[in-house]
Amino acid sequence: GTFVIVCRYVKPRQLFWLWRHREALSGIGLFVDDDIAAMVADNDGPLDYRAYLLGMGVLPLFVLNGLLTHLWASTEALSSALAREGLAASVLAPRPGREQYRPACCRPAAGDAVRMIFHATGVHFSEHRFLIPIVTDMLEQHARLRFDVIAEGAPVRWWQALAADPNRLRIHAPLRWPDYFRETASNPADIALVPLLPGRTNDRRSDTKRIDVSRMQAAAIYTNCDIYRRCAMPGEIFADHQPEAWRQAIHRLATDPVLRQQVQDATMASMSRMRNASLAGFPGLSLQPGEAVHDA
Secondary structure, X not given: OOEEEEEOOOOXXXXXXXXXXXXXXXEXXXXXXXXXXXXXXXXXXXXXXXXXXXXXXXXXXXXXXXXXXXXXXXXXXXXXXXXXXXXXXXXXXXXXOHHHHOOOXXXXXXXXXXXXXXXXXXXXXXXXXXXXXXXXXHHHHOOOEEEEEEOOOXXXXXXXXXXXXXXXXXXXXXXXXXXXXXXXXXXXXXXXXXXXXXXXXXXXXXXXXXXXXXHOOOEEEEEOOHHHHOOOOOOOEEEOOOHHHHHHHHHHHHXXXXXXXXXXXHHHHHHHHHHHOOOOOOOOOOOOOXXXXXXX
């Protein structure tokens, strides 16, 4: 009678367990928030990470697809892509938790350092390449600006090659999710860079990065695209795929604390819009005790 939900990945041992108990389970659902097959095919991340995605997110589908009673995707674009592969997926959009609604903490006083961040996983090589010359220029122009980046693999070497002051450019390794959540909740940022270059993988992503930005209470610069425009609020900053547009936006935020606060407030307000645009439960599935599970 148990209903099992698989989030993104399934290990071989788990997959075998599902197959062995398939007749006893009331259903099996899969939630995906990225086009994992496209991530494997694109040359935009380290080979070992793409191999992990292949083994954990793609190959198991040959067995798992035959067991599924429910399939959820994070965006309409991803749902449509799965439909072209013969899989019917309901849309389960990002839903921020109440902890994202806390008021902004005390911001640095005038004259203090301005902390700018870019947090990316292992498949954002293009975004690292795009930002490196921009951040280099901004650090040279603004003595109070400090930059923290999360990177792994080749991007670490790219950032290290800048030979910047280690007190102003800090490179961090990715953290496990619980550690990342605690770190971002306890260490606010002033400016968050959220670039997203066009491509098959990125075009099907969701706007969950908004939630990280709000947790850090940062003023964000988002790529001007439908993904981040979905829950846009007046006062937010969007930049086209032109380096000069990003330089100008960073310059404005780095030099104007009042503007930073306005943009921070707008991003925090977007959490309410994102929550209102999402569902509280799983489409086609009731989690109430005693109620039957229905196929999507």
